[in-house]
Amino acid sequence: DQQVKQNSPSLSVQEGRISILNCDYTNSMFDYFLWYKKYPAEGPTFLISISSIKDKNEDGRFTVFLNKSAKHLSLHIVPSQPGDSAVYFCAASGGFGNTPLVFGKGTRLSVIA
Amino acid sequence: DVKVTQSSRYLVKRTGEKVFLECVQDMDHENMFWYRQDPGLGLRLIYFSYDVKMKEKGDIPEGYSVSREKKERFSLILESASTNQTSMYLCASSRWANVLTFGAGSRLTVL
Numbered sequence: 001d002q003q004v005k006q007n008s009p010s011l012s013v014q015e016g017r018i019s020i021l022n023c024d025y026t027n028s029m030f031d032y033f034l035w036y037k038k039y040p041a042e043g044p045t046f047l048i049s050i051s052s053i054k055d056k057n058e059d060g061r062f063t064v065f066l067n068k069s070a071k072h073l074s075l076h077i078v079p080s081q082p083g084d085s086a087v088y089f090c091a092a093s094g095g096f097g098n099t100p101l102v103f104g105k106g107t108r109l110s111v112i113a
Numbered sequence: 114d115v116k117v118t119q120s121s122r123y124l125v126k127r128t129g130e131k132v133f134l135e136c137v138q139d140m141d142h143e144n145m146f147w148y149r150q151d152p153g154l155g156l157r158l159i160y161f162s163y164d165v166k167m168k169e170k171g172d173i174p175e176g177y178s179v180s181r182e183k184k185e186r187f188s189l190i191l192e193s194a195s196t197n198q199t200s201m202y203l204c205a206s207s208r209w210a211n212v213l214t215f216g217a218g219s220r221l222t223v224l
Contacts, residue, residue, distance in 0.1 A: 043215030105155035
């Protein structure tokens with residue numbers, strides 16, 4: 001049973017436009033959410049996170065929105081740049097303690113110049 | 114910067130061989146993890162450890178074992194490699210379980 005779902009395997013966006021990556025979760029115990037970015041032949045790197053007590057967190061060009069009632073979060077990248085082309089993984093955790101992250105399957109973003 | 118180092122970037126092994134994947138972190142993190150990444154399947158947790166000599170099974174532990182004799186080192190062992198264990202293996206560490214720092218990965222091919 002997949003607890004964290006990224007239903008779009010891939011997304012193409014033109015440079016300068018907004019990229020929106022979506023993630024749904026089923027476990028209502030999840031209260032901390034993260035996005036990781038992965039380039040080929042490298043390990044994933046942490047991008048941005050959000051706690052369930054917030055509905056938005058912003059860091060430069062990256063904003064994560066959380067809709068708890070819909071069990072949905074999204075990552076917005078504005079403006080998109082060619083260097084943003086990577087696989088993005090959504091991840092969730094059941095608490096600030098030592099609960100392993102549950103990852104989605106990832107969305108491959110291609111930003112076209 | 115936190116550094117997680119995986120000793121081998123690329124390995125080619127034969128079916129039935131014993132395989133060791135080594136991971137070392139240099140930031141005194143308590144928690145260490147092994148994931149595998151496969152196309153269309155995302156990141157799947159194999160084993161994790163919250164302390165020296167402690168280990169917990171993740172979602173897909175079958176065919177794998179781990180060893181954590183020292184805090185900074187977490188080894189993944191494939192007792193008898195099989196072709197379905199061909200994958201990218203990712204080690205990670207963290208002080209808390211939430212924000213992981215990953216190594217660069219070890220791509221294993223089993224022939």
